[in-house]
Amino acid sequence: MIEVRDVYFTYPTGVEALKGVSLSIRNGEFVAIMGQNGAGKTTLVKQFNGLLKPTKGAVLVDGVNTRDISIAQLARKVGFVFQNPDHQLFSETVEEEVAFALRNFGFRQATIERRITWALNLLGLTEYRKTSPFMLSGGERKRVALASVLAWNPKVVILDEPTIGQDYQQKETLRQFIVQLNAQGKTVVIVTHDVEFVAECNPRLVLMAQGQIVADGDTKRILTNPDVALRASIVPPQITQIFHGLADLGLPTDVIDVSEAKKILIEYFEEERGKR
Amino acid sequence: MAIIETKGLTYTYPGGTKTSIRDVSLTIERGEFVILTGPSGCGKTTLCRCFNGLIPHFYVGQLDGELSVAGLKVTEHPIYEMAQRVGLVFQNPENQLFALSVEKDVAFGLENLGVPRDDIRKRVDWALQTTGIEELRERAPHELSGGQQQRVAIACVLAMQPGIMIFDEPTSFLDPLGAKKIFEVINELNKKLGVTVILVEHRLDLASRYADHVIIMDNGKIVLNGKPKEVFNSETARLIGVGIPKATRLCQMLQENGVRLGGVPTSSDEATQLLREVLKA
Numbered sequence: 001m002i003e004v005r006d007v008y009f010t011y012p013t014g015v016e017a018l019k020g021v022s023l024s025i026r027n028g029e030f031v032a033i034m035g036q037n038g039a040g041k042t043t044l045v046k047q048f049n050g051l052l053k054p055t056k057g058a059v060l061v062d063g064v065n066t067r068d069i070s071i072a073q074l075a076r077k078v079g080f081v082f083q084n085p086d087h088q089l090f091s092e093t094v095e096e097e098v099a100f101a102l103r104n105f106g107f108r109q110a111t112i113e114r115r116i117t118w119a120l121n122l123l124g125l126t127e128y129r130k131t132s133p134f135m136l137s138g139g140e141r142k143r144v145a146l147a148s149v150l151a152w153n154p155k156v157v158i159l160d161e162p163t164i165g166q167d168y169q170q171k172e173t174l175r176q177f178i179v180q181l182n183a184q185g186k187t188v189v190i191v192t193h194d195v196e197f198v199a200e201c202n203p204r205l206v207l208m209a210q211g212q213i214v215a216d217g218d219t220k221r222i223l224t225n226p227d228v229a230l231r232a233s234i235v236p237p238q239i240t241q242i243f244h245g246l247a248d249l250g251l252p253t254d255v256i257d258v259s260e261a262k263k264i265l266i267e268y269f270e271e272e273r274g275k276r
Numbered sequence: 277m278a279i280i281e282t283k284g285l286t287y288t289y290p291g292g293t294k295t296s297i298r299d300v301s302l303t304i305e306r307g308e309f310v311i312l313t314g315p316s317g318c319g320k321t322t323l324c325r326c327f328n329g330l331i332p333h334f335y336v337g338q339l340d341g342e343l344s345v346a347g348l349k350v351t352e353h354p355i356y357e358m359a360q361r362v363g364l365v366f367q368n369p370e371n372q373l374f375a376l377s378v379e380k381d382v383a384f385g386l387e388n389l390g391v392p393r394d395d396i397r398k399r400v401d402w403a404l405q406t407t408g409i410e411e412l413r414e415r416a417p418h419e420l421s422g423g424q425q426q427r428v429a430i431a432c433v434l435a436m437q438p439g440i441m442i443f444d445e446p447t448s449f450l451d452p453l454g455a456k457k458i459f460e461v462i463n464e465l466n467k468k469l470g471v472t473v474i475l476v477e478h479r480l481d482l483a484s485r486y487a488d489h490v491i492i493m494d495n496g497k498i499v500l501n502g503k504p505k506e507v508f509n510s511e512t513a514r515l516i517g518v519g520i521p522k523a524t525r526l527c528q529m530l531q532e533n534g535v536r537l538g539g540v541p542t543s544s545d546e547a548t549q550l551l552r553e554v555l556k557a
Contacts, residue, residue: 037421037454038421039451042421083449084370135289135292136317138367161449165316166478167315167478167517168517169517171519193452196479196522233451235453237481238521238522238523238543241544241548242548242551246548249555249556258522258526262526262529262533265526266533266535269555
């Protein structure tokens with residue numbers, strides 16, 4: 001679905017943000033991109049929807065080079081939810097906000113109505129339909145931005161820091177939501193610093209540092225490797241830290257999930273009891 | 277000694293149909309490190325706006341109840357007076373930064389207060405150093421990444437050296453190591469300089485270890501208020517969906533399965549220690 005071929009990107013200020021990135025994301029994949037501030041994460045995902053074009057190398061979306069297609073055409077396929085919802089929201093009501101892109105894409109009024117109802121319901125925003133986005137809390141505005149993108153049903157959804165300002169339950173809702181989008185065959189890419197959220201989602205994890213990809217693969221394998229994590233300024237999940245601290249007792253060190261942790265510890269206790 | 281005291285504090289935003297905070301009564305002692313948390317939209321940010329006078333001086337609305345901060349009745353003192361006592365780092369750093377260079381942004385508040393030039397220089401240097409952004413001194417804040425901007429915003433507040441500092445999700449935009457470093461900085465201000473810290477936070481895994489007082493709000497009201505171990509271990513905290521630290525959660529799950537631990541951990545170090553004691557016994 002997205003093919004990044006040896007991409008370099010230099011901002012007009014001279015900052016070299018991407019230094020030879022190659023990455024292939026298949027249709028229907030769920031990918032999380034993590035790494036320290038300034039590692040190039042946001043620069044990379046902005047290549048996916050053509051907001052930025054490579055200085056060198058190429059990005060193909062659904063087989064089309066992003067240089068050969070307008071941002072508007074790309075936007076239909078690749079929905080982008082910004083880190084800061086205030087960069088995205090401008091309408092007087094939540095409803096208008098969601099309707100805006102749909103009108104631009106030329107949907108019929110009846111479809112627009114249906115899509116708005118669907119998207120607001122999905123994100124628990126129905127009660128705010130007639131409210132100004134700017135009356136809402138940070139977390140709620142973030143969900144309005146997400147609703148407005150999902151409404152036009154793009155094939156790829158990019159979420160830049162989706163968990164900021166979201167409480168624990170909303171994160172859980174977001175997680176289930178991503179799983180649901182995934183099940184519908186959508187490709188989901190998130191950029192995040194939220195280690196605990198990633199540990200719970202268990203996506204394919206791409207780790208970046210200084211404009212390059214330093215690890216790509218299974219979340220559990222990467223997050224439980226302290227050297228790799230440190231290189232990308234990641235603090236391993238609390239559960240992983242606990243198991244690293246108990247490694248000398250013969251317990252595994254590749255644990256990220258709390259339920260899995262409980263199971264392992266209970267088994268360990270029973271085994272020890274049996275020995276006595 | 278109480279540095280913040282509210283009784284029956286209730287507030288509705290102008291034109292709002294719903295009260296944002298209802299009957300909030302609390303006491304925060306001088307020098308405490310307080311975590312204020314609760315579901316999105318529960319009134320955390322609104323409460324913080326009361327503490328520094330943005331409510332009722334900027335957001336007019338309807339405010340009832342008693343509110344005293346640093347010995348002052350907030351309703352009777354303008355924002356600039358409150359600002360010298362209560363520093364607030366906003367959720368979104370962009371709302372706070374506007375100058376052409378980081379240095380100027382950090383100096384701005386001090387200039388407004390008429391601090392002597394030499395002192396301004398010293399305090400700006402110190403604030404930049406403490407937040408680890410000395411090399412950004414000449415950069416324009418709007419060119420920086422979200423994480424860097426948040427550090428600038430924190431430096432601006434640090435430079436004012438207020439007795440109370442409120443941080444509204446200050447590490448949302450920071451990578452985990454950066455976040456950890458900021459929490460350590462905040463902790464140092466609290467422990468070494470005795471600054472009263474109020475930290476509004478959803479990500480409790482990194483922050484809990486520093487707190488000595490946790491307040492949980494839900495639907496505009498205070499539902500839990502006490503020591504971190506008691507609050508996080510309470511069934512109520514889990515039921516209203518506060519993301520209690522995973523270390524605490526793991527130990528709760530083990531207790532439910534008959535494993536007796538010597539205490540309630542809020543950090544991974546504590547959990548490791550407690551588990552080690554039982555596993556070796």
